[in-house]
Structures are given as C-alpha cells and as structure tokens.
Amino acid sequence: MGFWADYQDKIASGALKPDEAQGAIARKLDHLAEALKDYAPKPAGFFARLTGAKNGPAPKGLYIQGEVGRGKTMLMDLFCAHADIEPKRRAHFHAFMQDIHARLHAARRGAKDPLLTVANAVAAEARLLCLDEMQIADIADAMIVGRLFDILFQRGSVVVTTSNLKPGDLYKDGLNRQLFLPFIKLMEEKLDVVTLDSPTDYRLGRVRGRETFIHPLGPDADRKLQELWVKLTDTETGAATALDVLGRKLPVPQAAHGAARFTFADLCEAPLGPPDYLALAQNFRTLFIEHIPVLTPRHRNPSKRFILLIDTLYDAHVRLVASAEAVPEALYSEGHHAQEFLRTVSRLQEMQSASWWGAKIVET
Ligand SMILES: Nc1ncnc2c1ncn2[C@@H]1O[C@H](COP(=O)(O)OP(=O)(O)OP(=O)(O)O)[C@@H](O)[C@H]1O
Ligand SMILES: [Mg+2]
Numbered sequence: 102m103g104f105w106a107d108y109q110d111k112i113a114s115g116a117l118k119p120d121e122a123q124g125a126i127a128r129k130l131d132h133l134a135e136a137l138k139d140y141a142p143k144p145a146g147f148f149a150r151l152t153g154a155k156n157g158p159a160p161k162g163l164y165i166q167g168e169v170g171r172g173k174t175m176l177m178d179l180f181c182a183h184a185d186i187e188p189k190r191r192a193h194f195h196a197f198m199q200d201i202h203a204r205l206h207a208a209r210r211g212a213k214d215p216l217l218t219v220a221n222a223v224a225a226e227a228r229l230l231c232l233d234e235m236q237i238a239d240i241a242d243a244m245i246v247g248r249l250f251d252i253l254f255q256r257g258s259v260v261v262t263t264s265n266l267k268p269g270d271l272y273k274d275g276l277n278r279q280l281f282l283p284f285i286k287l288m289e290e291k292l293d294v295v296t297l298d299s300p301t302d303y304r305l306g307r308v309r310g311r312e313t314f315i316h317p318l319g320p321d322a323d324r325k326l327q328e329l330w331v332k333l334t335d336t337e338t339g340a341a342t343a344l345d346v347l348g349r350k351l352p353v354p355q356a357a358h359g360a361a362r363f364t365f366a367d368l369c370e371a372p373l374g375p376p377d378y379l380a381l382a383q384n385f386r387t388l389f390i391e392h393i394p395v396l397t398p399r400h401r402n403p404s405k406r407f408i409l410l411i412d413t414l415y416d417a418h419v420r421l422v423a424s425a426e427a428v429p430e431a432l433y434s435e436g437h438h439a440q441e442f443l444r445t446v447s448r449l450q451e452m453q454s455a456s457w458w459g460a461k462i463v464e465t
Contacts, residue, residue, distance in 0.1 A: 104183045105131035111179075122299035123172050126165060129295060130180040130261075136160035137186045137229065137259065162260040164235075164288055166267050167297035169359040169386065170304040173263035174233050176297070180261060181231040190227035194235045194262070198242050201249065220249050224256035235264040237272040237281070244277070247284035254291050265359070268294060304358065305459060307332040314453050315424040318392060322424040326391060329422050333387060334358045346380045353381075362389040368410060369403040378410045382417035393425035398436040408438060408445050415448045420458055423449075 102110070108127045111117040140160055165173045181191045192200075201219060208215035223230075230253065237243050253260070264271070268288040272281050288294065308329055315322045331337060339355030339362060351373070355362040361381065368378075368390060381388060396404045414421060425432060429449040433442040451457055 103131065104134040104180060107183060108179065117175075118301075118303075120172065120299050120301060122297055123176060126163075126176055126295055126297055129163060129293065130176060133160055133163065133259075133261070134180065134184055137184050140186070140228075140259070159254070159257045159259055162292045163262070164268060164292040164294040165261070165263045165297055166265070166294065167263075167299070168302065169265060170302035171297045171299045172303060173297050177231050177233060177261055177263050181229070184229050186229045186259075188226055189229035189231070191231040192233070194232045195238075197232055198246075201245070202241065205245075216245060216248055217252060220252035221256065223249075224253050224258045227258055230258050230260045232260065232262040235262045235271070236266065237275065237284075240276050243272050243275055243281045243284075247281065247287060250284065250287055250291075254287070260292060262292070267296075302459070304333050304335065308458070309455070312453075313420075313422045313458070314429065314449060315422075316427055318394075318424060318426050323391075326389065326422060326424045330360070330362060330389060333422075334360050344380045344384055346376050351377050351380060356385070359385060360387040360389065361385045362391070364391045365393045365403070365407070369406040373406060375409060375413070378413040379417075382413050382419050385419065387420040387422065388414060390421065390423045393423055393432065395426045395431070396433040396436070396442075401437065404433060404436065404438050404442070408441055411445045411448055411452075415452065418457075421449075421452045 105127060108117075108124075108131075112119050117123075137160060140157070165177065167173050178191070181189060201223070204219045204222070205215050208218045212218040237246065250260070266273075268285045271285060271288075272278055275281060311329065312325065313329070315325050327337075330339075334357035336357045339357035339360070342353045342356045343350040344353060345351075353361050353363070354367060361384075368381075393407070394400070396407065411421075429446040432446070433439060
C-alpha cells in the first residue's frame with residue numbers, strides 16, 4: 102500500500118481525525134515516497150566509475166515545521182515506516198547528534214578528517230534519515246551540523262525532519278551564530294520547508310473538560326496530575342534540561358513538547374526571581390506546578406514569589422496545571438500579601454477556564 106492510501110485508511114478507520122493541514126503535508130510525503138522508489142543514491146566515486154552507475158539528483162526531503170501537538174512526528178513516522186528505501190534510519194535529533202559526537206571522539210584517534218569519516222559512514226548507513234525534533238541547543242552541535250549535513254547531502258542521503266522552529270530561527274541568539282548560518286541556508290536549499298499549520302493541538306484536546314487545578318494533595322492528586330502530564334506530552338517522564346538566565350542555568354527537572362514540570366518548592370522556595378519566571382514563560386506553553394501548600398505567614402518569601410510567578414505566567418498566557426492543598430481562594434488567608442493575593446486567586450481561576458486553554462480545542 103502506498104503512503105497516501107495508508108494515511109487515508111487511518112482516517113477511515115478513525116485512528117486519525119481528518120485534518121486538512123496534515124493532508125497537504127501527507128501529499129508531499131506521498132510524492133517523496135514515490136520518488137524514493139526510483140532513487141538510487143550515488144555510490145562513492147571510484148565504485149561509481151567502475152560500475153558506470155547512473156543516478157538522478159536526490160529527491161528533495163522535507164523540513165516539517167509547526168507548533169506542538171500538530172502531528173509532525175506522527176506524519177514523519179508514518180512516512181519513515183513506509184518509505185521503500187534501504188537502509189533507513191529514524192532518530193531523535195538530539196540522540197542523533199550525541200551519536201555523531203561519540204563517533205567523532207573515536208575517529209579523532211586515527212582519521213585525518215574525522216568529520217568527513219563520520220559523515221561518510223552515517224550516509225552509508227542511511228539513504229533516508231528521519232530526524233525528529235530538530236533543535237540546536239549548544240555550540241558543539243551548531244559548529245558541526247553545516248559541514249555534516251553538507252556531506253550527507255553530497256552523498257545522496259535524503260532527510261526528513263520535524264521541528265518547532267523554522268530553519269531561520271534555529272540557534273537564535275546562539276554564540277558565534279554567523280558560523281551557523283550556512284546550515285540554515287543548506288536546510289532551506291536542500292529541503293522543502295513546510296509548515297504544518299493545523300489549528301488543532303491533538304494533545305491539548307485530550308485534557309478538555311478535565312480539572313487542571315487539582316486539590317487537595319495526596320496520591321489521588323498525584324495520579325491525576327500524572328495523567329494530565331502523559332496526555333499533554335505523550336511521555337511518562339520528561340527530560341531534565343536547563344534554561345540560560347542571564348548567564349546562569351535554571352534547572353528544569355522535566356520538560357517535553359513545550360511543557361515543563363516543577364514542584365512548588367523548586368520554583369518558590371528556591372531563590373528565583375523575575376528573570377527566571379520570565380524565562381519559563383517564554384520557553385514553555387504549559388507549566389505543571391505540583392504540591393502548592395496553603396501559604397501561611399511562615400511562607401513570606403515563597404508567597405511573594407508565587408504571586409510573581411502566577412502574574413508572569415498569566416501575562417504570557419501560559420497554561421497551568423497545578424496540584425494544591427486547597428482551592429485558590431483558600432490558599433492564602435492571612436499575612437502580608439493577602440490583599441495582593443486576591444489578584445492571584447482571580448488569575449488562577451481564569452487559568453482553569455476552557456477559554457484560557459483554547460476556545461477551539463477539538464476533542465481528541
Ligand atoms: N489527525 C490526528 N488524529 C488523531 N490524533 C492525532 C492526529 N494527529 C496527531 N495525533 C496525535 O496527537 C499527538 C501529537 O502528535 P505528534 O506527536 O505527531 O505532534 P508533533 O507535531 O510532533 O508535536 P511536537 O512538536 O510536540 O513534537 C500524537 O499522540 C499523535 O498520535
Ligand atoms: Mg513531535
């Protein structure tokens with residue numbers, strides 16, 4: 102069965118909801134799947150001359166950009182499973198780059214040009230390379246991807262990749278970014294850059310009608326919050342990461358697909374301040390805050406930070422999932438900030454509303 106037929110089958114069976122934006126990209130992937138059937142990538146120089154192998158130019162791969170939960174990975178995986186070309190490799194971009202660095206490390210012992218050696222080997226192992234979640238987080242990756250992918254394309258590898266960012270927004274504000282610009286140009290030249298512009302965040306649809314401010318605390322609350330986490334991220338546990346805040350690292354215990362997860366203690370008992378909260382609001386669409394206690398005069402600084410945190414999240418329209426000892430209006434009744442906390446209560450209430458989470462949520 103062809104890619105398009107399989108995609109249509111999944112819609113007919115109800116496994117996938119019809120989605121015009123996904124359909125448009127599925128058409129492109131279908132064309133690519135067809136082109137790959139007739140494509141034999143270039144053998145290495147000597148061998149090519151020996152066999153007189155003829156081959157057309159490599160078909161253009163795809164760079165699928167779009168917001169979280171739109172179905173980029175779903176489409177890429179469906180395509181990768183289907184593509185009639187061997188060998189093929191599917192990897193998370195981050196894992197792919199870790200593998201590259203490990204091989205570079207090994208190749209440095211012998212090879213004159215380690216990157217060329219590694220890139221040649223990778224190209225030989227993958228005529229089709231499907232890379233999920235392209236993002237360039239550090240300078241070590243930024244400085245090698247240009248040449249690495251240039252060699253992969255020269256060797257005839259076809260790349261399909263997904264990303265939340267357009268090529269031009271990768272490694273934004275990164276150190277020595279001018280040295281990274283050739284990679285952006287390469288992506289734009291060698292790949293068909295398409296946006297998956299679906300109005301539906303399929304993960305978000307799963308939380309519709311559910312409580313997002315869970316109380317009181319206890320195993321039941323923990324379980325409910327964990328359920329929401331899984332629905333919103335498709336993972337049991339996110340990956341630990343860190344944000345750069347004014348030259349410091351702000352540790353994020355768990356992050357996945359635009360969501361981050363903390364405890365109240367992580368965010369409000371540690372000495373964090375406005376730049377930290379702003380960085381969180383700018384980097385995540387959804388924030389999970391677990392174990393918010395009833396705030397007493399003992400919690401003077403944590404209370405102040407909590408008020409600031411909620412204000413910051415509110416201003417950036419971040420979605421909040423929280424577990425707390427009590428409902429918002431019972432969280433803070435006496436102390437210095439009681440008056441100010443009325444605003445926090447009102448915001449916490451609004452942040453639970455369907456309209457805050459997105460009026461156009463499709464039930465999925
Ligand atoms: N048309 C659809 N009908 C039903 N479920 C869908 C549809 N498209 C995607 N999904 C499901 O929605 C979830 C999110 O899709 P997917 O992981 O592909 O999103 P994404 O665009 O890769 O998001 P991210 O940028 O966060 O990686 C997945 O569980 C996927 O199976
Ligand atoms: Mg994805």
